[in-house]
Amino acid sequence: MIIYYWKYLLAGIVVFFLTLFLVPLNIKLANKKGWLDVPNKRSSHTKSIPISGGLAFGLVISVAHLAFAFLFWDLESSLKIFALAFINMLILVIGLVDDVYLLKPKRKLLLQILVSVLLYTAGFRISVLTNPFGMDINLGLISFPFTILWFLGISNAINLIDGLDGLASGITAISCVVLSFVGLLSLNPLVLYLAIVLFAGNVAFLKYNFYPAKIFMGDTGSLFNGFNLAVLSVTGIAQFKGVTAMTIALPVVLMLFPLLDTFLAIARRLKNKRNIFHADKEHIHHKLSNLGLSQVTICYIAYFLTSLFGLLALGFYFSTKQLFLIVLLVVISICLAFGWLLFNSILKKKQ
Numbered sequence: 170m171i172i173y174y175w176k177y178l179l180a181g182i183v184v185f186f187l188t189l190f191l192v193p194l195n196i197k198l199a200n201k202k203g204w205l206d207v208p209n210k211r212s213s214h215t216k217s218i219p220i221s222g223g224l225a226f227g228l229v230i231s232v233a234h235l236a237f238a239f240l241f242w243d244l245e246s247s248l249k250i251f252a253l254a255f256i257n258m259l260i261l262v263i264g265l266v267d268d269v270y271l272l273k274p275k276r277k278l279l280l281q282i283l284v285s286v287l288l289y290t291a292g293f294r295i296s297v298l299t300n301p302f303g304m305d306i307n308l309g310l311i312s313f314p315f316t317i318l319w320f321l322g323i324s325n326a327i328n329l330i331d332g333l334d335g336l337a338s339g340i341t342a343i344s345c346v347v348l349s350f351v352g353l354l355s356l357n358p359l360v361l362y363l364a365i366v367l368f369a370g371n372v373a374f375l376k377y378n379f380y381p382a383k384i385f386m387g388d389t390g391s392l393f394n395g396f397n398l399a400v401l402s403v404t405g406i407a408q409f410k411g412v413t414a415m416t417i418a419l420p421v422v423l424m425l426f427p428l429l430d431t432f433l434a435i436a437r438r439l440k441n442k443r444n445i446f447h448a449d450k451e452h453i454h455h456k457l458s459n460l461g462l463s464q465v466t467i468c469y470i471a472y473f474l475t476s477l478f479g480l481l482a483l484g485f486y487f488s489t490k491q492l493f494l495i496v497l498l499v500v501i502s503i504c505l506a507f508g509w510l511l512f513n514s515i516l517k518k519k520q
Contacts, residue, residue, distance in 0.1 A: 174353075176241055177362045181369040184226075184233050188373035191225040196377070196384050198224075204269055206385055218382060220268050223390020224261060226370030230397075231257040233366055246359050252291035253363075253400060260284055260396055264389030274446030278321075284396060285320035293400050295319060316403065323402070324395030326427035329434060330471075331391040333454050333464050335379035338386060340475050341394040342371040344423050347479035348401050360404050367397050380464045398424070423479045426453070426471055477503060 199205065199219030206220045234254035238247040263280045266272060272280070288294075294316045298306040308315055331337035345368035352361030371394065377383045386394075421428065430453045438445045457467045 174358075174361065176237075177358070177365050180233055180237055180362065181365040184229050184366045185369040185373045187229045188226045188370050189376065191229060192222065192374060192377045192384065195219070195222055195225040199384065202269075204387075206387070219384045220387040221265055221389045222374060222378060222384040222386040223264055223388075223393045226374045227257060227261045227264075227390065227393040230366050230370050230393075231255075231261070237362065249292050249359070249404075250362075253288075253293070256284060256287050256291065257393065257397070259287070260393050261389055264387065264392045267392075268387040268389055274444070278446075281321055281324060281392070282317065285317045288320060288396070288400060289313060289316050293403050295403050319403070320396060320399045322428070322431070323399035323424070324392055326424060326431040327395035327398065328388065328391040329431050329452065330427040330454065331386060332452055333380075333458075333467055334382035335375055335468050336454060336471055337391050337394060338371045338375050338378050339468055339472050340424070340427060341398060342368050342375065343472060343475045343479065344398055345371070345401075347423055347483060348398075350483060357404070360401060363397070363401050363404060367394070367401070380468070423475065423482050425478050426474050429453070 196219045199221050204219060204221045205217040207217050231254045234250045234257070238250040238254070241247075263272075263277075263284070267277055294312060296308055296312050298308065327337055327341065330340065345364045349361055349364035349368065352358065352364055374386065374390070378386060434452060435445050437451055438447055454467050454471070457470065458464070462470075
């Protein structure tokens with residue numbers, strides 16, 4: 170099995186080491202150009218930090234796609250990977266422009282919609298929803314708006330949680346581990362390949378992005394990660410009908426932390442009659458920080474929850490109903506125990 174997938178592992182190793190090499194150059198470039206995140210009242214850092222870190226792993230992954238598609242040619246998969254590589258480069262340009270010049274929210278949203286439409290045109294789309302109980306829902310005419318909303322939702326969820334050192338890159342990496350299991354167990358090589366290279370790029374970037382961060386990924390990286398996770402969830406639908414529900418539902422369960430944070434942010438801003446794009450300091454990680462938890466502790470909590478949700482999602486799709494119920498009970502028990510320990514820890518700190 171490992172021998173059969175050697176090319177995916179090789180691609181991941183190459184992406185990992187190239188990203189490790191390029192991030193320091195990215196830091197030097199950002200410092201030279203003045204691409205810096207200057208601290209403000211919403212910031213978790215106290216000094217200016219280079220931004221646009223997504224350039225390093227984003228460019229490496231995009232070039233890897235081009236090389237991989239050329240070296241291991243398969244008509245349908247290679248054409249999709251080629252298209253994704255060029256669209257990824259557009260995402261990097263949009264993210265970099267936003268990091269440097271601060272795009273207006275409406276203009277940024279229009280550009281995100283453009284990227285989503287291009288991805289849909291390239292074949293990354295949701296046409297049929299299935300579930301483990303055999304019911305198929307053909308989306309028909311609503312496939313297009315459903316897919317566009319999916320891309321926008323996932324990409325913005327990752328974008329919004331990128332508020333602490335290592336948070337977005339860590340959650341992306343964990344999500345990729347779970348999705349790589351989906352690709353492996355469902356015999357979907359395209360999902361497996363895309364998950365491995367995205368994982369490799371983010372793990373390498375974490376060396377420089379974890380607390381205390383030497384560089385931030387910025388919108389350049391968070392938009393790249395968000396769109397690529399969204400793409401991963403719908404990859405292979407035309408070829409692997411049975412995987413449709415798995416790759417669509419998995420990110421919903423897997424990324425409950427960022428998706429819940431996004432939902433609460435929108436609801437909060439609507440309630441306060443503010444623009445939904447108006448930034449604030451009321452995200453989940455801000456709330457935990459206000460309770461006295463360190464950045465590292467908050468990241469570990471988010472990683473832990475993401476891993477648990479991933480285990481729950483895999484248990485649902487690759488096990489019997491009985492085993493799933495056992496996994497669900499275990500996950501709920503762990504969450505309750507973890508919540509109780511966290512609550513007691515906060516109480517002791519306050520006392």
